Amino acid sequence: MTQTTIAVLVGSIRSDSVNRKLAEVLRDQAADDVSIQIIDGLGEVPFYNQDVDNATDLPAAAARLREQVAGADRVLAVTPEYNGRMPAVLSNAIDWLSRPYGAGALVGKPFGVIGATPTPYGGKWAHADAVRSAGIAGATVVEDVTVSQSALEVDVLTDPEVLARLGRAVQVLAEYDRESAAA
Numbered sequence: 001m002t003q004t005t006i007a008v009l010v011g012s013i014r015s016d017s018v019n020r021k022l023a024e025v026l027r028d029q030a031a032d033d034v035s036i037q038i039i040d041g042l043g044e045v046p047f048y049n050q051d052v053d054n055a056t057d058l059p060a061a062a063a064r065l066r067e068q069v070a071g072a073d074r075v076l077a078v079t080p081e082y083n084g085r086m087p088a089v090l091s092n093a094i095d096w097l098s099r100p101y102g103a104g105a106l107v108g109k110p111f112g113v114i115g116a117t118p119t120p121y122g123g124k125w126a127h128a129d130a131v132r133s134a135g136i137a138g139a140t141v142v143e144d145v146t147v148s149q150s151a152l153e154v155d156v157l158t159d160p161e162v163l164a165r166l167g168r169a170v171q172v173l174a175e176y177d178r179e180s181a182a183a
């Protein structure tokens, strides 16, 4: 069986993160031919700095992030929203993944973003922000895989409808076919 690997960037590094737990639930319920790999350690990746973005000085955490994403078939951000945009930890990861210019680990990778916040909007500005930024960094944004889930009146970690909707988004990303999408 050929497996499609999805690297997941979680936009919250707090220990009790709903979005982190959501990523874990989606990993555990994914189809057998979809391998979801949550990338740990985003909080240890230093702020992007061009001075150290070279073969000699590249921080180990940034190198690891690049390798993990380069080795995946797809990239999914699972993120809350901070002050109407994506959290800095996710923005920083995208910056590292956007370089070298034109050849970063995100270039040409099908990319989606989902997440939940306890507001009626579910983090939609953060998700639009991540889509715009990843697209500029060279990712192939899969528009159908942008799901902003309100966690106001529902437990997103257990609600069957929410998990089915988010699970479908993961499946669409896994099955995304560049060639037929371009035709």
Ligand SMILES: Cc1cc2nc3c(=O)[nH]c(=O)nc-3n(C[C@H](O)[C@H](O)[C@H](O)COP(=O)(O)O)c2cc1C
Binding pocket: 012, 013, 014, 016, 017, 018, 019, 020, 079, 080, 081, 082, 083, 084, 085, 116, 117, 118, 119, 121, 122, 123
């Ligand atoms: C600094 C900060 C800014 C926030 N700004 C927003 C916001 O603009 N929109 C929103 O929907 N929620 C906002 N929130 C609430 C988060 O969505 C909420 O805390 C969420 O549970 C965080 O996700 P997590 O559980 O995965 O850590 C903010 C929270 C923090 C700490």
